[in-house]
Amino acid sequence: MVQFSMTYTNSPTQEITFNNQKFFIKRDDLLHKDFSGNKARKFYFFLENEFKDVKKVVSHGSCQSNAMYSLSCLCKIRNWKFDYYVDHIASYIKENPIGNYKGALENGMNIKELEVPLEFEKETLFIPEGGALEEAKFGIKILADEIIEWAEKTKQEDLKVFLPSGTGTTALYLQKYLPFEVLTCACVGDSEYLKKQFNHLESQNHPTILQMEKKYHFGKLYKEFYQIHKKLKMQTDIEFDLLYDSLGWLCVSKYLSDEENNILYIHQGGLLGNISMMQRYKYKFDS
Ligand SMILES: *Cc1c(COP(=O)(O)O)cnc(C)c1O
Numbered sequence: 001m002v003q004f005s006m007t008y009t010n011s012p013t014q015e016i017t018f019n020n021q022k023f024f025i026k027r028d029d030l031l032h033k034d035f036s037g038n039k040a041r042k043f044y045f046f047l048e049n050e051f052k053d054v055k056k057v058v059s060h061g062s063c064q065s066n067a068m069y070s071l072s073c074l075c076k077i078r079n080w081k082f083d084y085y086v087d088h089i090a091s092y093i094k095e096n097p098i099g100n101y102k103g104a105l106e107n108g109m110n111i112k113e114l115e116v117p118l119e120f121e122k123e124t125l126f127i128p129e130g131g132a133l134e135e136a137k138f139g140i141k142i143l144a145d146e147i148i149e150w151a152e153k154t155k156q157e158d159l160k161v162f163l164p165s166g167t168g169t170t171a172l173y174l175q176k177y178l179p180f181e182v183l184t185c186a187c188v189g190d191s192e193y194l195k196k197q198f199n200h201l202e203s204q205n206h207p208t209i210l211q212m213e214k215k216y217h218f219g220k221l222y223k224e225f226y227q228i229h230k231k232l233k234m235q236t237d238i239e240f241d242l243l244y245d246s247l248g249w250l251c252v253s254k255y256l257s258d259e260e261n262n263i264l265y266i267h268q269g270g271l272l273g274n275i276s277m278m279q280r281y282k283y284k285f286d287s
Pocket residue numbers: 037038039066067130164165166167168169170171241244245268269270
């Protein structure tokens with residue numbers, strides 16, 4: 001084990017009221033200033049274990065991704081090189097880097113506007129897009145144990161855990177390790193895609209998927225996303241992520257908004273990504 005043990009875990013749980021309903025929020029956004037949210041949980045395995053031969057991490061995805069930024073933090077802490085492959089970077093982002101992209105560049109990321117190579121040098125660790133990998137369960141089990149301990153200590157009854165999904169990795173492994181029902185919604189692709197993602201990692205014990213009637217496309221701007229984001233901020237004084245949490249809270253409002261439900265909502269971080277989203281939202285709806 002390396003020296004980072006006991007940091008980057010143990011986030012607080014807080015009670016809030018939203019639209020006159022009580023919720024608990026697991027504040028994984030507060031894990032650490034830079035390495036936080038569910039990406040910190042998913043990549044915790046790579047922070048904590050010895051990787052004698054690794055010199056470089058390679059990954060790919062969008063140039064505003066939360067996973068990209070978190071990997072840049074991991075590589076900075078571990079003194080690894082970080083190569084990140086993207087299809088395309090819009091010229092306005094190249095010229096004025098903001099949010100995750102800016103942060104990752106400052107952490108030393110080498111961005112490559114190229115296809116992901118099929119082979120790498122020996123000392124390379126390849127992380128699939130969004131951190132959808134089995135090693136993620138190492139850190140997610142720690143998250144589950146923190147939730148179990150809190151629920152016992154505070155004597156929770158009929159607790160349900162909710163979190164919005166991208167790859168579904170976090171929700172799936174939480175359901176694996178938690179004795180409570182885990183509910184989620186698909187933010188990237190539809191519910192069928194999310195089921196496939198679950199099956200890719202494990203064939204049973206899947207979380208429950210809640211579905212909105214309207215189809216939402218990942219990364220697109222929706223007035224109701226912006227509205228619920230602002231409402232949450234106003235009523236709870238907590239900033240939630242605009243890509244996943246806005247849909248997450250719309251889903252919670254539709255299906256779980258009554259006093260019978262005792263919900264723990266997992267705040268999965270991603271706030272650095274809000275800077276560029278907020279710019280786009282303000283431009284579209286406030287000007
Ligand atoms: C990555 C991310 C998710 C999705 O996590 P998955 O494990 O891929 O389902 C949700 N919320 C935020 C803020 C994220 O950064």
